[in-house]
Amino acid sequence: MHDPAPERPAGIAGPSDALAPSATMVGGGSPSVELEPELLGSELAPDAEFETARRGLGFGFWLSVGWLTVIVLLAVLADILPLEDPNATFVGAPGLGPGLHHLLGTDELGRDLLSRVIFGSRVSLIVGFTSIAVGMLIGGSIGLAAGYFRGKIDAIVTGLANILLAFPALVLALAIVTFMGPSLFHVTLAISILAIGPLTLLVRGSTIVFSQREFVVAARLLGAKSWRVVYREILANVLPGAMSLGLIAVAVAIVAEGALSFLGVSVRTPTASWGNMIAEGRIVMVQHPLITLWPAALMFLTVLALNFAGDRLRAYFDVREGAL
Amino acid sequence: MARLAGRKFLLLIPVLLIVSIATFLLLNLLPGDPAINILGLGATPAAVHQLRQQLHLDDPIYLRYTHWLWQTLHGQLGESYLNKEPVSTAVRQHFPVTLELMVISQVIAIIVSVPLGIWSAYRPNSWADRAATGFSFAMLAAPPYMLGVLMVFVFAVHWHVFPATGYVGLTQNPFENIRDLFLPSLTLALGSLAVYVRLLRAEMIATLQEDYITMARAKGMPTGFILLRHALRPSTFSLVTVAGLNVGTLIGGAFIIEYIFAIPGIGLLTVNSIYSRDYLVVQACVLIVAVGFVLVNFFMDLMYPLLDPRTRHARSSA
Numbered sequence: 229m230h231d232p233a234p235e236r237p238a239g240i241a242g243p244s245d246a247l248a249p250s251a252t253m254v255g256g257g258s259p260s261v262e263l264e265p266e267l268l269g270s271e272l273a274p275d276a277e278f279e280t281a282r283r284g285l286g287f288g289f290w291l292s293v294g295w296l297t298v299i300v301l302l303a304v305l306a307d308i309l310p311l312e313d314p315n316a317t318f319v320g321a322p323g324l325g326p327g328l329h330h331l332l333g334t335d336e337l338g339r340d341l342l343s344r345v346i347f348g349s350r351v352s353l354i355v356g357f358t359s360i361a362v363g364m365l366i367g368g369s370i371g372l373a374a375g376y377f378r379g380k381i382d383a384i385v386t387g388l389a390n391i392l393l394a395f396p397a398l399v400l401a402l403a404i405v406t407f408m409g410p411s412l413f414h415v416t417l418a419i420s421i422l423a424i425g426p427l428t429l430l431v432r433g434s435t436i437v438f439s440q441r442e443f444v445v446a447a448r449l450l451g452a453k454s455w456r457v458v459y460r461e462i463l464a465n466v467l468p469g470a471m472s473l474g475l476i477a478v479a480v481a482i483v484a485e486g487a488l489s490f491l492g493v494s495v496r497t498p499t500a501s502w503g504n505m506i507a508e509g510r511i512v513m514v515q516h517p518l519i520t521l522w523p524a525a526l527m528f529l530t531v532l533a534l535n536f537a538g539d540r541l542r543a544y545f546d547v548r549e550g551a552l
Numbered sequence: 553m554a555r556l557a558g559r560k561f562l563l564l565i566p567v568l569l570i571v572s573i574a575t576f577l578l579l580n581l582l583p584g585d586p587a588i589n590i591l592g593l594g595a596t597p598a599a600v601h602q603l604r605q606q607l608h609l610d611d612p613i614y615l616r617y618t619h620w621l622w623q624t625l626h627g628q629l630g631e632s633y634l635n636k637e638p639v640s641t642a643v644r645q646h647f648p649v650t651l652e653l654m655v656i657s658q659v660i661a662i663i664v665s666v667p668l669g670i671w672s673a674y675r676p677n678s679w680a681d682r683a684a685t686g687f688s689f690a691m692l693a694a695p696p697y698m699l700g701v702l703m704v705f706v707f708a709v710h711w712h713v714f715p716a717t718g719y720v721g722l723t724q725n726p727f728e729n730i731r732d733l734f735l736p737s738l739t740l741a742l743g744s745l746a747v748y749v750r751l752l753r754a755e756m757i758a759t760l761q762e763d764y765i766t767m768a769r770a771k772g773m774p775t776g777f778i779l780l781r782h783a784l785r786p787s788t789f790s791l792v793t794v795a796g797l798n799v800g801t802l803i804g805g806a807f808i809i810e811y812i813f814a815i816p817g818i819g820l821l822t823v824n825s826i827y828s829r830d831y832l833v834v835q836a837c838v839l840i841v842a843v844g845f846v847l848v849n850f851f852m853d854l855m856y857p858l859l860d861p862r863t864r865h866a867r868s869s870a
Contacts (some may be wrong), residue, residue: 391570395842398804399822404576405840406826483695487808490697491823503697510701512810514709524698532693 289540292533303349312340314347315498323516335519344500351501356482363423370427375435392425410493468545475538479531502527575839630832639836650817657740664861669752691746696805698813700739736813756787796852
């Protein structure tokens with residue numbers, strides 16, 4: 229294991245540093261936020277970590293991937309699956325329990341819950357993956373440049389990212405979406421903007437680590453152009469780690485979208501999303517608890533699967549401990 | 553050490569300035585005329601014009617900013633457009649409630665996570681450790697709105713142990729106040745707790761492999777003494793950092809939780825003001841929350857020298 233002590237003084241250089249250690253994701257309203265690679269790295273006991281790297285990704289990882297595949301397939305194929313119209317009321321008696329005709333039952337307006345959770349998953353998945361893809365593309369490029377060139381660019385980028393992080397994410401998202409008008413596009417935009425800060429710092433952090441490695445110095449000495457070093461040497465090494473933490477970031481984005489939906493500023497009703505289903509079911513929870521429980525369970529499992537898969541992948545790609 | 557604190561304090565000023573500019577720009581650059589937002593689409597041009605005058609919306613932006621900053625520094629945050637109440641009064645009433653909610657939740661989180669983290673690190677891969685890890689993973693996947701709704705369902709609706717909504721002031725009736733805040737605080741605490749356990753466990757495992765721990769064991773010191781006196785303090789650095797950063801998440805969580813449990817804190821005030829487009833209140837709340845967040849992290853930063861003597865010299869942390 230690496231010894232954390234000698235690195236410590238450098239890590240606490242100023243208030244701006246303490247605002248955002250290299251890879252912390254401050255997600256909207258969610259507790260699942262801290263993505264410090266160092267810390268997650270020593271998450272397992274060293275011997276367990278070593279075994280993970282050797283044995284492969286493990287059963288839990290494939291279970292998570294299986295669940296995510298099922299959810300994504302259902303969301304993609306929702307239109308051609310034999311489902312009721314998610315917004316049609318009184319397709320069955322209101323407040324039915326699970327049964328043959330309506331597998332998960334119906335809500336207080338007699339809408340089919342199975343159809344609503346599946347169509348609702350579209351909102352979460354679209355916002356989650358799109359916003360992180362956008363955030364990764366923009367934040368990643370900025371982070372690569374800042375981490376590789378350092379100097380003034382780096383100082384400006386880090387400063388800006390830290391200021392972006394000084395705003396509580398949910399408050400910022402809430403303000404942006406309310407004043408721009410609630411829509412799928414604006415929610416995605418708001419969460420993308422919020423994702424840029426932490427993702428920039430994350431990529432910048434690992435870029436700095438790799439920039440000092442021998443193979444990068446060698447490439448530079450051989451006369452490779454900057455873009456080539458960044459693209460061929462650094463990006464190739466930064467990408468696996470960034471992608472695995474990206475999965476965890478998707479989970480954070482899904483949770484954030486759920487929070488906005490819950491507060492009623494994401495997609496407009498009657499369009500279903502997991503967040504607004506939880507909020508709607510809350511009102512009739514005493515009589516029909518299942519209306520809230522289904523979307524909550526689906527969101528819980530999806531976020532859990534994303535976190536778990538991301539964490540496993542990160543441990544798998546992190547060769548440092550395995551080399552000991 | 554005083555010099556170090558002074559220098560960090562000087563760095564704080566530009567950060568706060570930029571935060572104030574960003575808050576101001578955030579609500580001023582967004583599309584839409586705030587006057588129309590406040591008055592509604594059916595407003596007469598005369599009324600819009602009058603309100604624009606009143607809010608100084610026709611001045612150049614830097615003038616408006618300096619004017620606003622000057623007023624804010626004097627505690628003049630304007631009036632709520634909705635009920636003509638001074639914004640500073642509203643903020644002063646709501647802020648302590650949120651603060652109490654967050655403090656109680658952090659106390660719960662620390663009380664539970666420290667022993668759990670120590671035990672998990674002391675006996676890694678034991679059943680208790682596995683249970684703690686599993687619990688952490690589950691809690692990290694359960695956002696506050698989900699937990700809050702479930703908590704209300706189980707404890708308030710099903711078992712009638714705690715009230716579902718409502719809030720009694722601390723000075724009015726401390727007992728009822730704690731009872732009303734317990735469920736919301738617990739909901740808020742569960743998320744932080746999961747993070748803290750994982751962090752403390754990870755860092756403590758690393759600390760326990762240090763030579764001085766082996767030395768202490770070789771001297772025959774009692775295990776409890778080694779864990780608490782030798783290993784705990786050096787293992788709390790990331791806990792302190794993350795607890796500071798966590799305040800941002802906590803504020804987000806508090807917004808949702810105050811909304812669910814109808815607790816009149818700054819979160820409920822902000823959310824309601826956003827719904828009613830009470831522009832100045834939103835601006836004041838965002839500013840207070842962001843400044844609070846920066847200040848908390850500033851003080852967390854000052855805690856390092858207390859925890860770690862190696863960082864006490866200005867030179868070493870320059």
